[in-house]
Amino acid sequence: MKAFFLILLLGVFAFASDIEQARAEKAGLEADIKKINAQIAQTDSLAKAEQRFNSEQQTRQRADAERRQGEIEQLSQKLSELSAEMRRERVAIASSQIQVENVNSTRKALSAQLVLHCRNLEDFIKNGLPWDTESRVERISVLCRDLENSAATEEEGFSRLRAIYTEEIRFGDEVQISNRVITRSSGEVINANVLRIGNQWIVYQDDAGLLHGVLNRKIGADGKYEYVWKEHLSFEERQAVKTAIDVKLSRKPPQMVVLPLSLSINR
Secondary structure, eight states, X not given: OHHHHHHHHHHHHHHHHHHHHHHHHHHHHHHHHHHHHHHHHHHHHHHXXXXXXXXXXXXXXXXXXXXXXXXXXXXXXXXXXHHHHHHHHHHHHHHHHHHHHHHHHHHHHHHHHHHHHHHHHHHHHHHSOOSSHHHHHHHHHHHHHHHHTTOSOHHHHHHHHHHHHHHHHHHHHOEEEEEEEEEOTTSOEEEEEEEEETXXXXXXXXXXXXXXXXXXXXXXXXXXXXXXXXXXXXXXHHHHHHHHHHHHTTSSOOOOOOOOOOOOEEO
């Protein structure tokens, strides 16, 4: 009996020990479960945070993509506007270049016409009455050279040419007398009062009033015009020359003087 109780007591002790061990294992399991649950909760929290971060990143990326798409569309529109503006500018530049070329062509043509007028006037002066011819030709020749060398603009050339034409017109209208040294046809050099009536006549009378001459134009052997003195005058011609010179020198009152003279062309 005692042995039974002893066995029973040992069994009770063993069962109690098993219970304690089971409780310890349960506590360990619960601790492990709590730890695992904490880890799971932490993992869930991290997953949610990562999911939230990923969602925010996706939202931000979509917003950035939309913003960039809007910027790209704005840039594309600006590029289209700039391209259109550049095309308009190119058209305007091309039109301006054409206008500049037209202006340059017009200026060249005008300059060529001015040079042609200068040369024609130069020839006219050279072939006209020999009165201060060298200075008159030099003035027009300088203008020709300046125009040909582009040293003078077309506006300046036109202004200078107009001034020269004005002087030549005045030359053709005025009556001028001066005392000059002239060489007669015989080669004799004398002092004489030389009267020029416009661009029509030049006559002279020496200081003594004895020698007279009228300038005649003739065509030389080379086909060019040259001027020679006609000095064998009739009485009427000498009287006409003398009267014209006296009137110009105020030796006689103003009066109509008929000059029986002409610049006839002799061959």
